[in-house]
Structure formats: C-alpha cells, structure tokens
Amino acid sequence: MIKNATLKVIEKRRSLRMYDPTPLTQEEKGTILHAAMRAPTAGAMMLYSIIEVQQQTLKDRLAETCDHQPFIATSPFVLLFLADYQRWADLYAAAGCEQRAAELGIKTRPPSEGDLVLAMMDALIAAQTAVIAAESLGIGSCYIGDITENWEIHREMFDLPQYTFPVVLLCFGRPTKRRSKLVPRFERKFIVFTDRYRRFSAEELDDVHLPFGIHSFEPRDYSNGAQNVVQMNYIRKFTADFSWEMTRSVRAMLKNWSE
Ligand SMILES: Cc1cc2nc3c(=O)[nH]c(=O)nc-3n(C[C@H](O)[C@H](O)[C@H](O)COP(=O)(O)O)c2cc1C
Numbered sequence: 001m002i003k004n005a006t007l008k009v010i011e012k013r014r015s016l017r018m019y020d021p022t023p024l025t026q027e028e029k030g031t032i033l034h035a036a037m038r039a040p041t042a043g044a045m046m047l048y049s050i051i052e053v054q055q056q057t058l059k060d061r062l063a064e065t066c067d068h069q070p071f072i073a074t075s076p077f078v079l080l081f082l083a084d085y086q087r088w089a090d091l092y093a094a095a096g097c098e099q100r101a102a103e104l105g106i107k108t109r110p111p112s113e114g115d116l117v118l119a120m121m122d123a124l125i126a127a128q129t130a131v132i133a134a135e136s137l138g139i140g141s142c143y144i145g146d147i148t149e150n151w152e153i154h155r156e157m158f159d160l161p162q163y164t165f166p167v168v169l170l171c172f173g174r175p176t177k178r179r180s181k182l183v184p185r186f187e188r189k190f191i192v193f194t195d196r197y198r199r200f201s202a203e204e205l206d207d208v209h210l211p212f213g214i215h216s217f218e219p220r221d222y223s224n225g226a227q228n229v230v231q232m233n234y235i236r237k238f239t240a241d242f243s244w245e246m247t248r249s250v251r252a253m254l255k256n257w258s259e
Contacts, residue, residue, distance in 0.1 A: 009136045014182050016140025019173025023076045028137055032077075032172070035133030036126040047085060047115075048123035048167075051158055053078040058157060065153050066146035066169065067242040075171035077139075080147065081127045083119035085111040085163040111163045116257055123167040134172050140179075144169035146242060151249040165253055 001007075024032075029052075036050065053059055056073070063073040072078065089111055092098065101108050131141045147154065147169040154166050185191075190200065190208050200208070226232040237243065 006136075009132060012182075013131070013135045014140075014180055015142040016173065016175055016179070017071045017142050017171075018176050018178075019071070019075050019140075019171070020176050021074070021076065022174055024139065024172065024174075028134075028139065029077060031137065032130050032134050032139070033079075036079075036130035039122075039126040039129035041122050041125070042118050045088060046122065047083065047088070047119035048126055049082045049084040049087070049164065050126070051080040051082065053080055053169075061153075061157060062144075062147075062169065065150040066144050067149060067245075069144065069146065071142075072144060072169070072171055075142075075173050077172040079127075079130065079170045079172070080158065080166060081123040081168050081170065082160070083116055083123045083165045083167050085115050085119050086161045089163050112258065113254070115163075116165065116254075120165070120167050127168050127170055130170060138174065139172050140175050141170050141172045144171065146246070148253075149242060149245045149249045151253045162256060162259075165257065 033050065037046070041047065053062065059073045059075070059078055062078070063070050066072060098108050127143070131143075134141050145168060147166045151166070154160065158166075160166070186208055222232065224232070224235050226235050
C-alpha cells in the first residue's frame with residue numbers, strides 16, 4: 001500500500017475520549033474550522049452551520065442530553081455541525097425568489113426531505129474534514145451521534161430555526177499520554193462490492209463480527225443476557241433506550257421540517 005504523510009494521519013486516527021485540559025490555541029481552532037469550510041459542498045452552497053459550544057454549562061448539559069457521556073463536558077473544543085437550509089431559505093426570501101418564480105410560472109416549494117439529506121451530507125463532509133485536519137495537528141476527536149436525540153432540548157439550547165438539524169457533535173482535544181488501540185474494521189469483502197450489492201449467508205456473516213467481537217468484548221461480558229457478540233450489539237445498541245430516543249427525536253424533527 002502507498003504511504004505518505006496524509007495517509008499516515010488517516011491510518012493512525014482513532015476516537016479520543018480523554019482530553020488533556022490544555023485549551024486549543026486560536027490558531028489551532030481557526031485552522032480546523034478553515035479546513036472544515038474547504039470541504040466539498042453541494043453546489044458550493046455550504047448547507048451547514050457550525051456552532052462552537054464554549055459555555056461550560058452548555059457542555060455539561062450536552063454530556064447529559066447526548067446519552068449521558070460525561071467526557072463531552074471535558075473537551076476543550078466542541079463543535080456542533082448542523083444541516084442548514086435556513087440560510088438559503090432566508091436568502092431566497094430576501095432575494096424575492098418566490099415572487100419572481102410565480103411571475104415566471106415556476107412551481108415553488110419549501111425546503112423538503114431531499115434538501116435535508118443533501119444538507120446532512122454537507123455537514124458530515126465538513127465534520128470529517130475537521131477531524132482529519134485536527135488529527136494532522138496532533139489533536140484528537142470523537143463524534144457524538146447522540147446529538148440527534150432530544151431534538152426539542154437542543155433546539156432550545158442553541159436557538160435552532162426550522163430548517164436546521166443537528167447532525168453530529170465533535171469533541172476535540174489533545175491526547176493524554178495513553179491512547180487507545182486502533183479499532184479493527186471488517187474485512188474489505190464485506191464492505192466493498194463491484195457493480196452490484198451483495199448479501200451474505202448466515203455462515204458467511206459469521207466472519208463479519210469476528211474482529212469486532214475480539215476487540216470490543218474481550219473478555220466477553222454477557223451479563224445482559226446476550227449469547228454472542230451480535231446479540232450483545234443488538235441489546236446494548238440497537239434496542240437500547242438511546243436508540244428509541246433517537247428514533248423519536250428524528251421523527252419529531254422530520255415532522256417539523258416538513259410542516
Ligand atoms: C456518526 C458517529 C457517531 C458516533 N457517536 C459516538 C458517541 O456518541 N459516543 C462515542 O463515544 N463515540 C461515538 N462515535 C465513535 C465511534 O464509536 C468510533 O468511531 C468507532 O468505535 C470506531 O473507532 P475509531 O474511531 O477509534 O476508529 C461515533 C462515530 C460516528 C462516525
């Protein structure tokens with residue numbers, strides 16, 4: 001495999017959940033944000049916004065509302081990435097777009113689900129670019145997907161208008177001395193296909209979770225009643241309270257977006 005400095009950063013990156021308390025410098029923060037904003041963006045529209053969460057009280061609250069993850073409150077640099085069509089909805093309104101479209105006989109519409117998905121793509125690509133930029137500076141990070149829970153609380157906390165949606169929270173910080181091991185990935189044959197989708201038989205799927213099982217649950221703790229590592233995942237994640245809350249919260253947001 002080819003190796004260079006960029007690929008080395010990608011290869012060595014791992015999620016960081018314990019942070020040295022030293023704050024990031026303004027230059028480091030600015031560099032990470034600049035990189036995020038250089039990410040590809042659909043139609044060059046920048047369909048996302050980034051909120052830097054500075055207030056400790058807000059971080060403390062997020063540590064609770066994002067499925068009780070205390071390390072969020074200890075991160076010196078926290079960024080909330082929003083899918084954002086509000087700015088363009090406001091731009092369209094300010095520029096008299098609907099009126100002009102009506103004059104031209106063009107059918108108009110409000111931002112809808114397709115626009116939301118596109119904006120989510122934009123937000124995520126910007127976020128991952130920030131992750132890699134930070135990593136290249138020796139600054140680690142961790143995504144918090146649980147930011148899609150408790151949408152009503154987060155909407156109030158951050159004053160979010162209708163056509164925005166929290167996609168991910170990113171916690172950054174310098175590593176403490178000990179860094180965790182790299183988490184293995186599934187074999188490529190399970191992930192990358194040629195020309196068409198491929199499903200696997202139960203026997204073939206046996207191999208999928210092998211590296212996952214070895215890494216995550218050694219020695220295996222099946223105290224929650226699971227009999228194997230996949231059942232463990234199903235019970236601990238897929239059917240866990242946070243998953244139900246995520247489903248409820250995203251449905252509520254989608255309803256609000258489509259109204
Ligand atoms: C969309 C997304 C959401 C995530 N949410 C969380 C989270 O809420 N809490 C957490 O500790 N890690 C979270 N992670 C980090 C993953 O657990 C981590 O990427 C995965 O275990 C692989 O480990 P690695 O990043 O060290 O390679 C999330 C990652 C992604 C991409």
